[in-house]
Amino acid sequence: KYALRTMKPMLWMMAFLLVINLLVIKTGTPLFSIKGFTIYSDAVNQTLYIVVRLMLMVIITTVLTATTKPLDLTLGIEKLLKPFEKVGVPAHIIAMMISIALRFIPTLIEETQRIMNAQASRGVDLENGSIKEKIMAILSLIVPLFVSAFDRADQLANAMEARGYDPSRKRTRYKVLKMQTIDYASMILSVVVLCACIGIWVL
Template identity: 50%
Template sequence: MLNNIMIGQYFPGDSFLHRMDARVKILLLLILLMEVFVFTSAPVYSALIVLTLALILFSGVPLRMVLRSLKPLWWIILFTFVLHLFSHPGKELCRVWQFAITQEGVAQGTLISVRLMLLIVLSTLLTFTTSPLKLTDALESLLSPFKKVGLPAHELAMMMTIALRFIPTLISETDKIMKAQQSRGADFVTGSVLSRLKNMVPILVPLFLSAFRRADDLAMAMEARCYRGGAGRTRMKEMKLARLDYISLVVFAVLSLGLGVGFYR
């Protein structure tokens, strides 16, 4: 279960997605997610699914690795589908006990489930193809216009990136602690809910201690390198839009226009 959590992991590669400017990728992701929630027609969603599969193919990231990001959240997707399946009014298809399954419920449940899957896959694809350092610089660059109203863009970008980067580290640490406790006879599967919650204490205590220790080590390392926030800091490699980024923006604009025309027809 823990090994299936893919958030924050980076998959090195040389695809056009890896070479794109991180700022462009974040902006395109936000627009794609807006389109996922705005559009509702089946042809448009079919096009979005094909586009997502094409991005996965061209990114060089194994499809199995991307699909693993859905595994920890499959029960949420299933619960959402079942909830809409029985609660949406419409033409009744069949009845299970006192609950009716409607044609509109099937359609709405499928729509919401596909939305969630696209949201997870597209967001995971961003972290797969963007290194944490580039993601930090991109977030800071995108948030920099808000510095005029007092928003600490650099600090926010740094905190988000550190949190994102620490997710796989803490997952790996949790897995090691669970295996160590299981080798000592701990049982996290059988028994009542209360007993299983009690058995989680030997995991949470060393996990919190490890997290605080890693945070302290990181703070000392940043202080040893004279880190004082974003004021006056420069980058070894300045972020610049290349030809690939402009082409990607144009292609994406054409595709979005096509989806919009297909939706309003």
């Protein structure tokens, strides 16, 4: 239920894709006509293909972030990117950026809600009014949010420098991830599912 609730913001995008595909794609078998407008099979198939991919992407990402600690996710990403350090890919820096982004998403959501409440108390209406008024209301929300985000980023950078953080130095780990039997089983299962999906797609 939690994963499916994350799909609500994307319903409008899916409806928009459906309308665009129905208007643009004119290939395949004609299915039915509505007031002289013909719906083709390729338009429906293409829409379902895109919608299913978006749903899987959002749901899998939601399940992953809801069941995995940000630190474990960061360590896993860094472990996967470790072999690419030989060709100059900064695995630790990329993993650190992802970790910071995941850490500050709830903070930014809370900050957005706080700014919205402050603007509403000053008479700003984010829901009603003309298009120009809505744009001005959104700007009154985005500008202080960006200012707050950059301020937090500056404070975080100063705190990391004060503690002697150097991304180029070799670092030790308090918690070292080790592959367990269930990890190997999950990896094998993922490869089997991937191969099955590719086989079904090819056939």
